[in-house]
Amino acid sequence: MTLLALLRHGQTDWNFERRVQGRTDIPLNDTGRAQALVAADTLRGGDWTRIVASPLRRAEETAEIIASVLELDAPSTHAGLVERDYGQGEGVLVADFFARWGDGPVPGAETLDELATRAHDAIAEVAAVAPAEPTIVVAHGGLIRSLIGLATDGRLPAPGERLENASVTLFALEDSGLELVQYTTASA
Template identity: 50%
Template sequence: MKLGFVRHGQTQWNLEGRLQGSSDIPLNDTGRSQAREAVKVLGAGGWDVIVSSPLSRARETAQIIAEGLGLELGPSYDLLIERDYAQGEGMVETEALALWPDKNGGGIEPLDSVV
């Protein structure tokens, strides 16, 4: 079995350097373009299914890729949702790190849990 992992395209929060984990921030136009570019990279991969997290940015990225590859979009899985940054969600990363070095504290989901 061959697995490939593709991160969702850019969102406004990505552009602004904000912590974005479980918040459902949509793709921006750059993110949509990035998803279309991913189709070119993945085109010869012989993929059987495209799945994603249920967050809209991940679903839209997956939908663009699936359509580009001529595949039906598969299911979403909650276990693929990104790290929960809790009190840090939406903060600029440098601000969050000043409060919680190494992103430990503030209710932030431990990295071990995400992995």
């Protein structure tokens, strides 16, 4: 069994503006850096031995801050942990995104099924490197939401729930599958 703490990156200016980021590489803002420090304190004492991040700068910088505070080796990156590709939806205000496309397909976007498969494959690869080592994984809201959905057969996240920046969701990855251990959200 591998214990995985999936952490959403800290806030960016686009998060603050409520814009869809997707794979657009937006850096952390000062609030996001402060959130990473708080997240590190939350994770302190968890016997974490390594940290892996999405290669997008907002996730990688969050991981670097956490690794420094927890005195872990520098984070490695895994390309499979990048955020969902939102196609034409990237950069659009969240309200406009839902008004334009709702739950329907977005031109040029990665489908939710494609995202779920990629997310599961990525964390399985991360876990396979050191299966007995508790690992922090810094990634993105859409990717983590897809894993929550996989682990709960779609029961969670509920409509209107969102993952806060720098929130931590705990999973156990076993031969039998992915198990949700701890889940925290806020209403939209």
